[in-house]
Amino acid sequence: MKTRFVNLSTLGLVVASLAGCNNVTEHNVSVYTGNTSAAELNSSAVANRFVENYFAVNYSLTVSDLSGSPVYTRSTQTRSINLRSVQLVDDTFYGECGGYLDYQGIYDDFDDYLDVEVSAINFCEYGERFDGEMLIQGYPDALSIDYLNFNYRDDYYGTDYTLYGDVLIEERYPLTKVTTNLIVDDNLLRQSYRLRNWQEIFDESVYPSERSLSGEITDSVFGSVEVVTLQPIITDYYGQPEAGQLLILGYRSSAWVTFYSSGYLVEVDRDDDAFIDDSDLYGYHYY
Numbered sequence: 001m002k003t004r005f006v007n008l009s010t011l012g013l014v015v016a017s018l019a020g021c022n023n024v025t026e027h028n029v030s031v032y033t034g035n036t037s038a039a040e041l042n043s044s045a046v047a048n049r050f051v052e053n054y055f056a057v058n059y060s061l062t063v064s065d066l067s068g069s070p071v072y073t074r075s076t077q078t079r080s081i082n083l084r085s086v087q088l089v090d091d092t093f094y095g096e097c098g099g100y101l102d103y104q105g106i107y108d109d110f111d112d113y114l115d116v117e118v119s120a121i122n123f124c125e126y127g128e129r130f131d132g133e134m135l136i137q138g139y140p141d142a143l144s145i146d147y148l149n150f151n152y153r154d155d156y157y158g159t160d161y162t163l164y165g166d167v168l169i170e171e172r173y174p175l176t177k178v179t180t181n182l183i184v185d186d187n188l189l190r191q192s193y194r195l196r197n198w199q200e201i202f203d204e205s206v207y208p209s210e211r212s213l214s215g216e217i218t219d220s221v222f223g224s225v226e227v228v229t230l231q232p233i234i235t236d237y238y239g240q241p242e243a244g245q246l247l248i249l250g251y252r253s254s255a256w257v258t259f260y261s262s263g264y265l266v267e268v269d270r271d272d273d274a275f276i277d278d279s280d281l282y283g284y285h286y287y
Contacts, residue, residue: 031164032183032194034220038251041225044266044280047248047255050217050225051266053193055285057184057217060152060161089116097124099131112139120150129153132162141171147182160187165195174205180215194218208234213246225250233259240284 041047087109093101099122105115115137120130132150136143147163154160165182180198185191198215210232218224226249233244241259248255252272258265267279 032192032218034192034194034218035223036194036218037223039219039223039225040270041248041250041253041255041268042270044255044268044278046222047250047257047268048266048280048282049219049222050227050248051257051264051282052285053217053219054213054227056161056186057182057193057195060159060163060184061167061180061182093123095122095124096126099123099129101130105136114138114143127154127156129155143169145169151187158188161185162187174203176202176204178202192220194220194224196224203232210234211244223251230256236261 039046039050087107089103089105089107091103093103095101099120101123102119102121104117104119107114107116116135118134118136120132120134123130130150130152133148134150135146135148137146138144144166145168146166150163152159152161152163162185163182164185165180167182168179170177170179178200180195180200182195182198184193184195186193194217196216196218198217199213201212203210203212211234212229212232214228216224216226228247228249229244230247231243231245233246234242236242240261241264242261244259246257248257254269254272256265256267258267263281263283265279265281267276269275270277
């Protein structure tokens, strides 16, 4: 066990910054049935569970976000329903190895507004399989994606996630803000994660670009924690963190997560007495 003094002034400022986080829109996350009590961060292994959960959720969102569809690049393939600019979206795409992807809704070319329901029926592409429904609504700079019992599976990598909830993507260059209220069921491990009022801000005004995280992440077994960015996260070309630091706040306990190119360090103060009680180094997982 490793004992080290930590600076409580930083912790005090961060806790104060969380005071406004209680006014949260519930969205679909109210159906979550896992443990929602504040988690006790009594070891680096428990704290790392939340880091792993975030990586898993972030991966599932990345691979299952079908909003980059041909809908926004289409023009001649749509059928006009009035004399101005609103077009009917009615398209079906067939997968390489089975199933289909169906788009139904409207696209307003004048306002660049999209309101489309996406249905995936056993849609298979490059070994990845999608089932379920999504609602995609909004504009290119403010797009909402609502997952309705949406499943992503990749048998090669051994992943199987089902998503419920919504993601709002707002782009105001050089900043992009992604707000997530989402439940992710890991069907293989038989456990769930929840992101509640979770915000990621990407800043492209600097090079390399920086990412800041904040909000609540919940593990179905251990409970919930609040996450705050102390130093913005810098990632490499493949999205793997190379630098940055997060603070995880649990029940009368705290953890610091410091990212390096080779892995990350998790340090835990299990009783908030300003001393590090446990720490460990972890490597990155490639999902």
